[in-house]
Amino acid sequence: MTRRHTRVGPLAATDARAPRLDVDALIDDSAVGIIVCCGSGGVGKTTTSAAVALRAAERGRRVVVVTIDPARRLAQAMGIERLDNTPRPVTGLDLSRGGGLDAMMLDMKSTFDEVVISQTTPEKAAQILENPFYVALSTSFAGTQEYMAMEKLGQIHRAARKDGSYDLIVVDTPPSRSALDFLDAPERLSSFLDGRFIRLLLTPAKGPARLMSAGLGLITNALTKIVGAQVLRDMQTFVAAFDTLFGGFRQRAQQTYRLLQADGTAFLVVAAPEPDALREAAYFTERLEADRMPLAGLVVNRASQQPESTMSAEEAMAAAARLNGEASVTAALLRLHSDRARMVASEARLISRFATGHPDVPMTVVPALPSDVHDLDGLRQVGALLASG
């Protein structure tokens, strides 16, 4: 008996209903001055931001890309393996259309140090920089990296407006577990700095604040018991020294936040075709909308490539079984096909679930390349796929 192979279920990875994200139109639009690539960890934010920046530069934009954590070989290929917090020109591009590309890798600690130094007297700055709590805050506070990425964006944006050095800034975001961290970080930092305990540490132990101080006594006793008196003193010194900077920090965070809401900004949300990443992308797109931040669209990265043949997974498995242990190569090819068809179908289901819940979000799908993306050609290839998917 001969069986026709019929297409069962959606095998294509793109969802037919979702509007297509036109990446070239986005990067060619001179009104777009900032592109922010967000998404959960490992989905391809750094790759996407570098690929978008390179493509924009070769299409004639004067671009700077701020990357956070490029893979070693990619950093080498872009000439940014040195962490000096300054954009450097990327060589090896086709700049015949008048564009250019500078790149830098963010150094969170020196960015933070620079802010402190610029905001206070040299003596006070020195005192802050060596306090162990400042060291902890500037190197490992959950959110410092996000906050510093925004700070750097603000700095570059102000400089570029003044001297016209760039007309497009592409920003990569830190490898946080959640894309929302990027938007929440400045708020988190300022509410931390506004925190009750910090206020308490700053309260003089006399006058109308005496009532508060009763609570403080209980707390200092407990803390001394647990962490020791020295830690408490360091904490107090840090908070007192840092206090004068609080206002400045908050103001800068608010400025950058407004910049992100402006019309010239576009967010690209990157996700892998996996349940967690797409769930994260869904939260994030909803949040962008709620905060009136301009969403350009969703990039589904590293999707399984659609098989050329339309035979269903089940059909291929059944055919392999009918070979009954003979023709092992052919049976293996059929099982491979079945495996790939199942992957594509399950990714398509996830993507279409996203599209159903977010029918207005434009989308582009970038297939997984056989190897990592670690040189300019690889970035060019991803750029082309971004624009055509």
Next chain:
Amino acid sequence: MTEAASSDWPDVQVHVVTGKGGTGKSTVAAALALALASTGKNVLLCEVEGRQGIARMFDVEPLPYAEIRIAQGLPGPDGHAGVVHALHIDPESALLEYLAMYYKLGRAGRALDRFGVIDFATTIAPGVRDVLLTGKVYEAAQRNSRNKGAIRYDAVVLDAPPTGRITQFLNVNSELAGLAKVGPIKSQSDTVMTLFRSERTKVHLVTVLEEMPVQETADGIDDLRANDLPVGGVVVNLVRPQDLSAETLAAARAGELDRTGIEEDLRKAGLEVDDALLDGLLTEAHDHAVRRGLEDSQRQLVAQLGVPTYELPRIAGGVELGDLYELAAQLRRQGMA
């Protein structure tokens, strides 16, 4: 059923599972917990990153700060199966419990919380946070008289932070060194370190056969060793199907598979063959062979790491609860549990 190999880690009490984010740390930790339970052990599966990944994998409500029974291992030859409990550890709850248990600081503990001290301390000093999280893992692994009536476990599996942070996370006392040089927190972290540095603990690393994760695994192992932390095995996850022989793969890469022979086979299998089908299968074989080539070169690098390795297949439609048992069985057959 294949015989289960004897375990490579019979005396290990604390299995720490790390890996590059997204490579399958949580999945492997869950499968390992089930595998250990299938050897009759009572196991506690802990998570510390606030993601509620365990609840999602086991299809249960989000986990509270309490040990919840979530699964049972497969019964062994004697019909006995161990139980898996799960615990979601957050630093605030761990601190309050710690203060109550060791300092009888019920009231002050709550005051600390109310005045945002806990938030302050765990936010500004991740070292403090890590001591609290690892301290709870320690407590569960070494149950003593202070925690009356608590369940005693034969093994604790920790779904840990990713490779990039794991040494810092486990090396709690050096992380604290800059902040607390003396005092109870310091001695608490010293005790925890003694367990982590001992042979009763192993840190396993999950990877996939790609360049960056394998490199990160190698760096992670060096880093752990440099800090005297005990390295366990490497779990290679998401492995592609291994059906094709080396010769067939080479032929597929070179585009030299026997087209006519395959066409005949497909007809024998009852399929209606056209060029689209045949070309499609050959292209897929070619792509697959290219990727397998890259995987094999990474696999060689993994083999050179000099630690036991285990492989888990990529499950085509995503991992469901039933698949976790299958992955557990594979880990057991390979001797990880």
